[in-house]
Amino acid sequence: MSDAPLLSVRDLTKHYTTTRGGLFSRETNRIRAVDGVSFDIHPGEALGLVGESGCGKSTTASSVLRLTEPTAGDVIFNGGGRGGAGRNDDGTHPNDVTRFDRNELKAFRRDAQLIFQDPASSFDPRLSVGASIAELPLVHGMTDAERRRAIVEDLLERVGLSADEYDRYPHEFSGGEKQRLALARALVLNPDLLVADEPVSALDVSVQADILRLIDDLRAEFGLSVLFISHDISVVREVCDRTAVMYLGEIVEVGPTEAVFETPQHPYTEALLSAVPTLDPRSSGDHIRLTGSVPSPADPPSGCRFHTRCHRVIQPDGIDLDQSVWRRVLDFRERVVAGEIDSASVRERVRVGEASPGPPAGRSERAAADDTEVGGPDTDDAARVRAAYDLPATFRDPDVDRAVADAVAALLSGDDARAAETLAEAFTTPCADHAPEFTTHSDGHRAACLRHRPDLPGGMGVFDAE
Amino acid sequence: MSTDTDPNAEADAPRFDRVDWEAYAGGRTGRVSTTTKLFALTVAPIVALAGYDRVAAGERETVFDAFAAATDLPLQAFGLDFAVTAVDYAFAATLLLFVWYLVVPLFQHPRIASHYWRRFKRNRPALVSLAWLFVVFGGGLLGPLVLNAPEQNILAGHQPPVGLTVAEANVPQCVGEVADGRCGGTWEYPLGTTRGGVGVFTGVVYGMTISMKIAFITTTIVAGIGITVGTVSAYAGGWVDEVAMRAVDIVLSFPTLLFFLLVLYVYGAGLGMFIVVFSLFGWGGTARYVRSKALSVSEEEFVKAGRLSGASTRRVVRRHVVPNTASSIITQLTLLIPGFLLAEAQLAFLGLGDSSIASWGQLIAAGRSDLAFAPWIVLAPGIVLFLTILAFNFLGDALLDAVDPEATTEAER
Numbered sequence: 001m002s003d004a005p006l007l008s009v010r011d012l013t014k015h016y017t018t019t020r021g022g023l024f025s026r027e028t029n030r031i032r033a034v035d036g037v038s039f040d041i042h043p044g045e046a047l048g049l050v051g052e053s054g055c056g057k058s059t060t061a062s063s064v065l066r067l068t069e070p071t072a073g074d075v076i077f078n079g080g081g082r083g084g085a086g087r088n089d090d091g092t093h094p095n096d097v098t099r100f101d102r103n104e105l106k107a108f109r110r111d112a113q114l115i116f117q118d119p120a121s122s123f124d125p126r127l128s129v130g131a132s133i134a135e136l137p138l139v140h141g142m143t144d145a146e147r148r149r150a151i152v153e154d155l156l157e158r159v160g161l162s163a164d165e166y167d168r169y170p171h172e173f174s175g176g177e178k179q180r181l182a183l184a185r186a187l188v189l190n191p192d193l194l195v196a197d198e199p200v201s202a203l204d205v206s207v208q209a210d211i212l213r214l215i216d217d218l219r220a221e222f223g224l225s226v227l228f229i230s231h232d233i234s235v236v237r238e239v240c241d242r243t244a245v246m247y248l249g250e251i252v253e254v255g256p257t258e259a260v261f262e263t264p265q266h267p268y269t270e271a272l273l274s275a276v277p278t279l280d281p282r283s284s285g286d287h288i289r290l291t292g293s294v295p296s297p298a299d300p301p302s303g304c305r306f307h308t309r310c311h312r313v314i315q316p317d318g319i320d321l322d323q324s325v326w327r328r329v330l331d332f333r334e335r336v337v338a339g340e341i342d343s344a345s346v347r348e349r350v351r352v353g354e355a356s357p358g359p360p361a362g363r364s365e366r367a368a369a370d371d372t373e374v375g376g377p378d379t380d381d382a383a384r385v386r387a388a389y390d391l392p393a394t395f396r397d398p399d400v401d402r403a404v405a406d407a408v409a410a411l412l413s414g415d416d417a418r419a420a421e422t423l424a425e426a427f428t429t430p431c432a433d434h435a436p437e438f439t440t441h442s443d444g445h446r447a448a449c450l451r452h453r454p455d456l457p458g459g460m461g462v463f464d465a466e
Numbered sequence: 467m468s469t470d471t472d473p474n475a476e477a478d479a480p481r482f483d484r485v486d487w488e489a490y491a492g493g494r495t496g497r498v499s500t501t502t503k504l505f506a507l508t509v510a511p512i513v514a515l516a517g518y519d520r521v522a523a524g525e526r527e528t529v530f531d532a533f534a535a536a537t538d539l540p541l542q543a544f545g546l547d548f549a550v551t552a553v554d555y556a557f558a559a560t561l562l563l564f565v566w567y568l569v570v571p572l573f574q575h576p577r578i579a580s581h582y583w584r585r586f587k588r589n590r591p592a593l594v595s596l597a598w599l600f601v602v603f604g605g606g607l608l609g610p611l612v613l614n615a616p617e618q619n620i621l622a623g624h625q626p627p628v629g630l631t632v633a634e635a636n637v638p639q640c641v642g643e644v645a646d647g648r649c650g651g652t653w654e655y656p657l658g659t660t661r662g663g664v665g666v667f668t669g670v671v672y673g674m675t676i677s678m679k680i681a682f683i684t685t686t687i688v689a690g691i692g693i694t695v696g697t698v699s700a701y702a703g704g705w706v707d708e709v710a711m712r713a714v715d716i717v718l719s720f721p722t723l724l725f726f727l728l729v730l731y732v733y734g735a736g737l738g739m740f741i742v743v744f745s746l747f748g749w750g751g752t753a754r755y756v757r758s759k760a761l762s763v764s765e766e767e768f769v770k771a772g773r774l775s776g777a778s779t780r781r782v783v784r785r786h787v788v789p790n791t792a793s794s795i796i797t798q799l800t801l802l803i804p805g806f807l808l809a810e811a812q813l814a815f816l817g818l819g820d821s822s823i824a825s826w827g828q829l830i831a832a833g834r835s836d837l838a839f840a841p842w843i844v845l846a847p848g849i850v851l852f853l854t855i856l857a858f859n860f861l862g863d864a865l866l867d868a869v870d871p872e873a874t875t876e877a878e879r
Contacts, residue, residue: 109776110487122767126789136775141490150480190483
């Protein structure tokens with residue numbers, strides 16, 4: 001086998017436009033489900049694609065297979081005897097799946113197949129499973145029914161079922177058996193590429209291991225390449241040679257599975273990894289908690305898309321706070337600017353605070369907080385507001401403290417706009433202004449995080465500098 | 467990956483990884499299925515007979531008489547001596563359609579059929595309903611071959627059913643025994659007779675034929691149009707969807723009864739006209755159901771799997787989408803049939819029906835003036851009509867539960 005990748009995805013983009021409103025008040029909304037994703041899969045390789053639900057993993061899979069038409073980008077597939085072709089003069093590629101015509105697409109269906117997530121609905125309840133699987137050879141021209149049956153029966157045995165299960169119906173199988181059947185259906189045309197979209201997430205843990213082992217065995221036996229999509233890092237770790245981590249429609253880190261999971265170079269990967277429960281009692285302390293909610297793909301954050309939740313978000317020149325405090329300040333700023341926190345909600349929180357016994361003290365620098373308590377009702381309210389939104393009662397940095405105090409005062413006096421303006425001016429992060437580019441860390445291990453760029457303030461080139 | 471294309475090796479052990487798919491590519495797969503061939507084969511004689519009827523048979527001659535005269539076949543001996551109408555041809559063709567595309571597939575797939583049967587059996591009222599509908603179906607199909615067509619016999623008018631008596635004054639001539647001035651029923655007329663002396667039992671049996679004709683032909687037309695419009699609408703989307711659904715709105719809001727009255731005054735209203743008018747304006751609800759069901763089914767993963775197999779949209783729709791909308795189609799149709807039967811009976815009762823046919827409605831209409839002393843004329847066909855409509859409703863419910871795959875997964879969860 002040559003060095004050319006079997007599948008080469010370049011800048012794959014899938015935007016959904018939703019239109020709301022009637023004839024005269026149209027409001028179009030662009031959901032950037034997948035936004036410029038690139039990766040390669042080499043022959044015989046298993047690439048894992050991990051990320052939270054809703055980050056565009058499944059859309060990537062169906063765009064690669066052209067179950068949904070991608071908005072832009074190339075999907076170059078060199079399997080099925082298509083290898084060795086170069087780009088045309090106009091920059092298009094003869095093996096670009098997104099440009100395949102009907103016949104080419106039908107031929108492509110023989111070479112790339114998919115396993116679905118939900119075993120319950122992936123088989124037609126009105127056809128025997130054998131008939132469902134044998135439909136593929138029939139569609140591709142094998143009219144000899146006995147031959148089809150023989151092939152499917154042989155395949156059923158290979159995936160750990162018995163040949164006489166050909167005539168049974170989907171409702172007679174368990175979830176794990178259905179996933180074996182799904183594997184048989186995906187394999188029956190002898191594809192080069194298998195896309196597995198969360199193939200085990202609907203199964204019991206004990207069954208998961210069986211199915212994963214089966215996928216691994218079949219991959220070794222038939223030289224399959226696998227694109228393995230999962231939100232479960234431990235599953236990907238088990239089967240994949242390389243792993244790509246996706247966040248909000250973009251790949252943020254890609255590399256050999258070992259490297260990505262042992263020395264994660266992107267804070268999001270770190271956070272994902274720390275969310276995996278471990279048996280190691282020592283590791284339980286440094287659990288990374290992602291704050292904030294997943295931003296909407298309709299309106300992704302500027303710069304680095306992860307900066308609204310990143311626990312390592314860069315501090316600008318002149319600000320030197322504890323990293324967790326900085327994160328909370330940014331969260332506060334984000335919510336005030338977005339209008340989630342306004343004078344009405346602040347007053348509500350203050351009233352609740354008054355009802356509870358005694359003003360709660362800030363988290364750090366408690367002594368200073370005690371001093372401010374006696375300052376009168378205004379300072380009292382301000383302290384309550386800070387406590388309600390997880391901010392310390394005072395900051396060491398006087399500039400920061402003044403900005404926060406001004407904003408809180410503005411909120412208390414009902415001037416939402418001024419509060420938002422004050423915070424937006426005082427607290428900026430380079431992460432919001434610069435889109436990170438990929439930096440290479442070791443062989444094939446790349447991540448897109450601004451902290452790896454030494455030319456930026458706060459960037460340090462080396463990730464674990466702290 | 468093995469690219470072994472040695473035909474002998476392949477023949478020994480058919481394995482998926484030893485198939486040279488390039489060799490198969492481009493082969494025609496859209497071949498006509500055996501079922502379709504058999505259907506065409508069996509429906510051909512009916513079409514031929516209909517053509518013969520039109521071309522060769524005379525005005526006042528039944529097609530069987532003409533055919534027997536031309537070929538010297540003793541057709542009358544088989545009971546084939548009645549006049550064949552267009553409705554009869556349609557009925558025969560529809561029956562074949564049901565046999566080849568509903569009954570035969572059930573026998574071909576005994577496993578799923580027995581699964582459906584097991585689930586269907588749980589519903590006792592539905593079992594009884596099915597038995598009753600079999601009686602109606604069998605009576606309607608075979609009755610006319612066994613029993614003579616209902617005939618007027620003024621002298622035998624108003625005979626009471628077996629076991630009942632009627633005052634002799636109400637009977638022109640008592641066929642049975644007269645005791646205490648009351649006329650008793652006889653087995654010659656098990657359900658009594660009408661004023662004209664027509665046996666009510668014979669009338670009810672002949673009415674079964676009419677009802678079965680209405681049920682089968684309207685079902686076929688409504689299902690045909692409804693499924694086509696519904697799936698095309700769901701799959702084509704855009705302006706096709708828009709146009710189709712507006713057509714459905716029109717059909718649903720169309721005053722079918724008034725239109726039928728208009729047709730009746732202009733052309734006269736035979737059974738055929740009734741069936742055509744009512745089924746042409748009866749598919750709206752079915753199309754809407756099928757469309758919504760097809761939309762939800764097309765989101766299922768097995769439909770995506772069908773597309774991924776490389777099959778054409780047409781194939782995916784026919785093989786996967788339409789069969790999986792069956793549960794909603796069946797309910798819809800089993801609820802429609804009683805509507806048609808009732809409509810026919812109501813029109814007949816009002817004297818707006820086809821007076822040349824012996825439908826239940828005609829029988830009820832014939833007895834309404836004698837209700838005071840001869841209630842059996844109205845009651846016998848009325849009860850049969852009531853039971854049949856009830857049976858269709860029970861059957862629809864049970865079929866939905868038995869055939870709906872959603873119910874399967876929910877029950878087993």
